[in-house]
Amino acid sequence: QTPIWGLSPESPPGAPERLGNVLDRGHPLHEPAVLPAAADTLDELCFAVRRDAGLRLDPALGFDFYAADVALQARAQGQAVAVVDAYCEHRSRLPRAGFTEAFIERFSTSATHFQNKWRHLLPIATPSITLTATPSAAEQVRAVTGAAREEKALAADDLGDDVLGTDPNLGSVPKTSKSSAATPPRVPHWRWELLLSELVFRVVLPLAARLPLALGAGIATLRGRRDAQMDRDWRSLSLRHPYVKAATTRALEELSGAGSPQTLEQVVTQRFVTASLEEWQAHLIMAGRAPQLRMDLEGIDPALLRTRATPGTVWMTAHFDSVMLGIVHMGLAGASFNLMTSTVVEDERIPHSIQRYYVRKYAAMARYFNGGRALQAERHLKSFYAGVREGRSAVVLVDAPALKKEEGLLLEFLGKPRYMAPGAVRLAEFTGAPMGAFLCIQVSPDHYRLVVHPPITPGPGGYPAAAQQLYDFMSRHIMQQPGRWWAADLLPTMIRGD
Helix, strand or coil: CCCCCCCECCCCCCCCCCCCEEEECCEEEECCCCCCEECCCCCCCCCCCCCCCCCCCCHHHCCCCHHHHHHHHHHHCCCCCEECCCCCEECCCCCCCCCCHHHHHHHHHHHHHHHHHCHHHCCEECCCCEECCCCCHHHHHHHHHHHHHCCCCCCCCCCCCCCCCCECCCECCCCCCCCHHHCCCCCCCHHHHHHHHHHHHHHHHHHHCCCCHHHHHHHHHHHHHHHHHHCCCHHHHHHCCCCHHHHHHHHHHHHHCCCCHHHHHHHHHHHHHHHHHHHHHHHHHHCCCHHHCEEEEECCCHHHHHCCCCCCCEEEECCECCHHHHHHHHHHCCCCEEEEECHHHHCCCCCHHHHHHHHHHHHHHHCCCCCCCEEEHHHHHHHHHHHHHCCCEEEEECCCECCCHHHCEEEEECCEEEEECCHHHHHHHHHCCCEEEEEEEEEECCEEEEEEEEEECCCCCHHHHHHHHHHHHHHHHHHHCHHHECCHHHHHHCCECC
8 A cells, every 4th residue: 555645544434424524515614634645435526546556547427426436446446535625626617406307317317326236345434425235226316416406505516515404605694594505596597697697787777877876776786686585696697506695694693693584684685785886876877976975084094095105005904885986086096006906707607787887897997906906816916016116005805714734824804713714914014115004884875984994014023914904804894794894704714713
């Protein structure tokens, strides 16, 4: 048996333990077990073998169970099987519920062959399903997909999801929870949803941005309430899986302390309304109406924003309330900066109307950056470092989780220690820049507050201590109105430090 450096000891017999760390259709799946770790079976997402190992793929298995089969072959020959921390991304159009009859037949055929081939080792837990000697594999698959027809999640094929009613994006939901995450999501007709998205982003929102502000905001509010009822969000549409409301409900149940399901539902609805208003506000920016809005600047002298010092400031903000208007009005107040964006909106699964919206939004916003640009971090990271050194500030949305614990920055955020994405703090620390934060809060459709935490020059505690002050600032405002944090669905994916 080939030794594997750093291999964790095998778990004692008992319930199957899940291992791994992947990005599944835009959402991190991070199991707590230390890697590398010995495994019984593997998922088909990504696996590798030595060419001289004598292992062969079984063509009778088709698209399912073939990695689990190779793992069992290896173990039968005394070879090691392990899961390593080789972080990769899983892309698939396969939904987590509402499976077609063709898929169920395909999976059943592979499961039957796998059950017969390894009957002497049953029961066998795979990342997709645990197969036992009886009943037949086809019946076991039917039992699981029967639950899926009631719209519970099935982990099949290369998804590696748990068949015990656990959503990989959200984790287990206690049966006693008030969270609507325990309620299976509806499975919409995606073709109609795509057509509706085209109509909203090409017609409805551009038109609403040209109407009187109160009327346009009213249209956006009605749309947001309907989106909450239908669990409609462009990310759910892109993944063909309605998950945002369930994840948001779990997060806001934690943050709001809602005393009843009705109160919790109101807070969740507010999140969808805020997201819809933010998209309407982005169309106001595209229509050139942002300078017409009343914006009260609080917490900083406007002269400090107009002063171009070397190095520049790393400004932190969050996906909270009217953040895009706030970014634009930072520029209108005189700040010069680059805005950090991401290539994620170029994903081929995202509808064209949404991709077009983001391109146009960032182009319109950049007109107010006083020489700065909206740049994708994946392609232009050096430009941010160079810009800050030369006196051009950077604006970074920092309420995203670290993908891996060892790469994250452990900070108190929203009442708990969490591992946060460290990019903004690293940028400031490497360039020696001060760090500040701001949030934009809507008072009425034509009146907003730009609340600023002045830049901090790190003291004895260094940059992490300075970052903690800014996260505390953002946490206070988010906790006051958690329904306006339209990235709340990220909270269940954040790795906790307690």
